[in-house]
Amino acid sequence: MRYELYYWPTIQGRGEFVRLALEETGADYVDVARRSGKRGVAAMMKFIEGGRSARPPFAPPFLKAGKLVIGQTANILLYLGGRLGLAPRDEAGRLWVHQLQLTITDLVVLIHDTHHPITGYLYYEEQRAAAKLATKYFWRHRLPKFLRYFERVLANSGGPYLIGRKLTYADLSLFQIVEGLRYAFPKRMKRFERKVPRVVALHDRVARRPRIAAYLASPRRIAFSQWGIYRYFKELDR
Amino acid sequence: MRYELYYWPTIQGRGEFVRLALEETGADYVDVARRSGKRGVAAMMKFIEGGRSARPPFAPPFLKAGKLVIGQTANILLYLGGRLGLAPRDEAGRLWVHQLQLTITDLVVLIHDTHHPITGYLYYEEQRAAAKLATKYFWRHRLPKFLRYFERVLANSGGPYLIGRKLTYADLSLFQIVEGLRYAFPKRMKRFERKVPRVVALHDRVARRPRIAAYLASPRRIAFSQWGIYRYFKELDR
CATH class of the missing domain: 1.20.1050.10 (Glutathione S-transferase Yfyf (Class Pi); Chain A, domain 2)
Incomplete structure (x- = not known):
C-alpha cells in the first residue's frame, strides 16, 4: 500500500506527527503537496473543498490509503498504528x-x-x-x-x-x-x-x-520556521 | 456492564458528550462524582493523581468499564460507539x-x-x-x-x-x-x-x-452556568 499524505508543503505542523510514523516504519508514502508543488496543494484543496464527497476532511493533514481518506492527525495515527506496528494489537x-x-x-x-x-x-x-x-x-x-x-x-x-x-x-x-x-x-x-x-x-x-536519524538529516525534514505550531520570539523566551 | 463515568459533578462540560451517548442508549451507568458527592470527587481525583497506575487519565472525563479506565472524551466515545450502537461497525x-x-x-x-x-x-x-x-x-x-x-x-x-x-x-x-x-x-x-x-x-x-427529551427534562441534566465550556457574557453577544 502506498500512502498519500496531504499536508502543507512548507511547514512541519501537524503533518509532522504523521510523517514521523511513516518514516520510522519505512512506509511507502508520498508527501503529495511537497512532491508536486502547486499542483499538489491544488489537489489537497480539492479534497478540502470536497464537492459532493460524502466524507470530506475538514483540514490538512489527511491520509489517502487506497479508497479511504482519513482526516484528523490522531485519527490518522490510530489507523496507521495497527498497520505499521506502532500500537498494541489489543x-x-x-x-x-x-x-x-x-x-x-x-x-x-x-x-x-x-x-x-x-x-x-x-x-x-x-x-x-x-x-x-x-x-x-x-x-x-x-x-x-x-x-x-x-x-x-x-x-x-x-x-x-x-x-x-x-x-x-x-x-x-x-x-x-x-x-x-x-x-x-x-x-x-x-x-x-x-x-x-x-x-x-x-x-x-x-x-x-536509525530511520528517524536518517530522516532528520534528510531534506525531507522541513526546518522549523516562524509559520508552524512552534515559533521563536525572543521576548517570550525569557 | 455498568459503566462508571467520572466527571465534575456541577457542570455539563466535556462530560456531557459522554452523558448524552449513555442516556440516548439507556446504558446502565453511574455518574460517580454526582452520586457520591465529595466522596465521588475524591475517588475521581485519586484516579487522576494516579499513584502507580500504568494508565492514569490526564483529566476528567474518564470512563471505567470493568477493568478498563478510558480517558479523553473522543476516545471514550470511540470505545462506547461500537458497544452502544452509536457508530458503524466497519x-x-x-x-x-x-x-x-x-x-x-x-x-x-x-x-x-x-x-x-x-x-x-x-x-x-x-x-x-x-x-x-x-x-x-x-x-x-x-x-x-x-x-x-x-x-x-x-x-x-x-x-x-x-x-x-x-x-x-x-x-x-x-x-x-x-x-x-x-x-x-x-x-x-x-x-x-x-x-x-x-x-x-x-x-x-x-x-x-424520547430518551434525550426525557434526559433533558430530568434532574440528571445539569443546567448551563458560568463555569462550563459555554458561558454567557452580554458584551460578547452583540
Whole structure:
C-alpha cells in the first residue's frame, strides 16, 4: 500500500506527527503537496473543498490509503498504528495509546496558542501583550502539568517508551513536542528539562533510532520556521 | 456492564458528550462524582493523581468499564460507539465518525477560548479585551467554517444525521454544540442559524428523541452556568 499524505508543503505542523510514523516504519508514502508543488496543494484543496464527497476532511493533514481518506492527525495515527506496528494489537492497548495521543493533541493547541492566543487571523504583533501573558501561564502551570504527566507515565511503565519497551506513535509525537519546545523556547526549555528526565531520555532515544536519524538529516525534514505550531520570539523566551 | 463515568459533578462540560451517548442508549451507568458527592470527587481525583497506575487519565472525563479506565472524551466515545450502537461497525465508518468527533473537539476548544483566550488561570474579567477580540474573530471566521462544514456533510449524506439515516455519537455532540451556542450567544446564534438549517434540524431532531427529551427534562441534566465550556457574557453577544 502506498500512502498519500496531504499536508502543507512548507511547514512541519501537524503533518509532522504523521510523517514521523511513516518514516520510522519505512512506509511507502508520498508527501503529495511537497512532491508536486502547486499542483499538489491544488489537489489537497480539492479534497478540502470536497464537492459532493460524502466524507470530506475538514483540514490538512489527511491520509489517502487506497479508497479511504482519513482526516484528523490522531485519527490518522490510530489507523496507521495497527498497520505499521506502532500500537498494541489489543483493544485496551490501542485505546491507551490513542488516549496519550489525544493528550498530546491538547498540548499542541496550547503551544500554538502561546503566540496566537486570540486568533490565527491576526499577526503575532497584533496580540503580543496577550501572547506574553499566555506564555507566562503556559510555562508556569500548563506545560509542567502535561510533561510531568508523561514523566509519570514513563516512570510507571518502566520506560524507555510510554507503554514500556515497545515504541508507539505516541512516543514519536512526544519526541516532536520536545523538539519543538527546544526550538520555540530554548532558554526556558533548557531550565525545565531537568524536571522531566524521562521525557528527555525518550526524546533522545527516538532521535537515535536509525530511520528517524536518517530522516532528520534528510531534506525531507522541513526546518522549523516562524509559520508552524512552534515559533521563536525572543521576548517570550525569557 | 455498568459503566462508571467520572466527571465534575456541577457542570455539563466535556462530560456531557459522554452523558448524552449513555442516556440516548439507556446504558446502565453511574455518574460517580454526582452520586457520591465529595466522596465521588475524591475517588475521581485519586484516579487522576494516579499513584502507580500504568494508565492514569490526564483529566476528567474518564470512563471505567470493568477493568478498563478510558480517558479523553473522543476516545471514550470511540470505545462506547461500537458497544452502544452509536457508530458503524466497519472500520472506515468508525474512523469517519471519530474524525467528525475530533473536529467537534477542536471546535469545543475554540468555543471555550472565546471567554478565556489567554488562560484558564485568570478570571474572565482579567482578559476581557482579549475575549472580545477572540469572540469577534470566532464568529466572523472560525465558527462559520466549522458549522458550514457540518452543514455540507449533512447535505452530502442526505441527512438527517451526519452519516445519513443512522444516529451516531457525533450527532449527539453536534446537538450539544448548538445547545451551548444558544446559551452562550443567544443573539448571535439566532442570526446565524438560518445559514446552517441542516445543523439546526439535526439539533431539533436529537432533542425530540424520547430518551434525550426525557434526559433533558430530568434532574440528571445539569443546567448551563458560568463555569462550563459555554458561558454567557452580554458584551460578547452583540
